[in-house]
Amino acid sequence: DIQMTQSPSSLSASVGDRVTITCRASQRFSGYLNWFQQKPGKAPKLLIFAASTLQSGVPSRFSGSGSGTDFTLTISSLQPEDIATYYCQQNYETPFSFGGGTKLEI
Amino acid sequence: QVQLQQSGPGLMKPSQTLSLTCAISGDTVSSKSAAWNWVRQSPSGGLEWLGRTYYRSKWYNNYGVSVKSRLVINPDTSQNQFSLQLSSVTPEDTAVYYCARESTAGRWDYWGQGILVTVSS
Numbered sequence: 001d002i003q004m005t006q007s008p009s010s011l012s013a014s015v016g017d018r019v020t021i022t023c024r025a026s027q028r029f030s031g032y033l034n035w036f037q038q039k040p041g042k043a044p045k046l047l048i049f050a051a052s053t054l055q056s057g058v059p060s061r062f063s064g065s066g067s068g069t070d071f072t073l074t075i076s077s078l079q080p081e082d083i084a085t086y087y088c089q090q091n092y093e094t095p096f097s098f099g100g101g102t103k104l105e106i
Numbered sequence: 107q108v109q110l111q112q113s114g115p116g117l118m119k120p121s122q123t124l125s126l127t128c129a130i131s132g133d134t135v136s137s138k139s140a141a142w143n144w145v146r147q148s149p150s151g152g153l154e155w156l157g158r159t160y161y162r163s164k165w166y167n168n169y170g171v172s173v174k175s176r177l178v179i180n181p182d183t184s185q186n187q188f189s190l191q192l193s194s195v196t197p198e199d200t201a202v203y204y205c206a207r208e209s210t211a212g213r214w215d216y217w218g219q220g221i222l223v224t225v226s227s
Contacts, residue, residue: 043217098153
């Protein structure tokens with residue numbers, strides 16, 4: 001089974017900062033890596049799929065990169081509405097798995 | 107526009123069987139380009155994939171390791187929905203349960219509203 005290790009678990013940043021969240025997989029795979037944003041009391045929202053493709057309607061300040069075992073979500077200029085918890089997820093093979101989450105605070 | 111509407115009980119007693127339903131609008135459960143997933147989120151916040159059902163000329167199911175022996179996911183083409191049945195629940199099954207669509211390129215693009223299920227005697 002593929003384990004996803006996400007870091008950091010929490011992050012404090014300022015408006016306008018560039019923020020990077022990392023996800024490391026226990027084994028190599030390509031594509032099939034999603035990034036989600038979740039706000040309290042809401043379902044996760046898809047930001048990035050296939051490791052680097054921006055989901056329709058998501059602001060372009062969000063970007064994803066990586067392959068193999070290391071994947072990154074970047075917010076180029078942090079906005080107040082970006083306060084949330086972020087999760088990576090591999091859906092390369094079952095059982096699918098999520099990272100532990102990164103709580104982003106301003 | 108795809109919508110997923112979840113229904114089911116919010117309170118269960120230990121040893122009971124949890125049944126949840128996810129009604130689909132804007133797509134069909136038998137779509138050959140989608141899969142239909144269940145995920146739960148524990149009170150501590152972690153997300154756990156439970157399983158999925160999908161149709162590719164026949165029906166397939168996959169289940170997560172921790173629940174595999176207790177979980178059944180079924181499609182219902184007549185109602186255009188899919189369901190989760192988790193048997194022998196314990197307090198450790200207390201969580202918010204979500205259904206979600208997995209579409210092309212592995213996009214998990216639509217989610218249900220979530221249902222908090224509490225298991226307590």
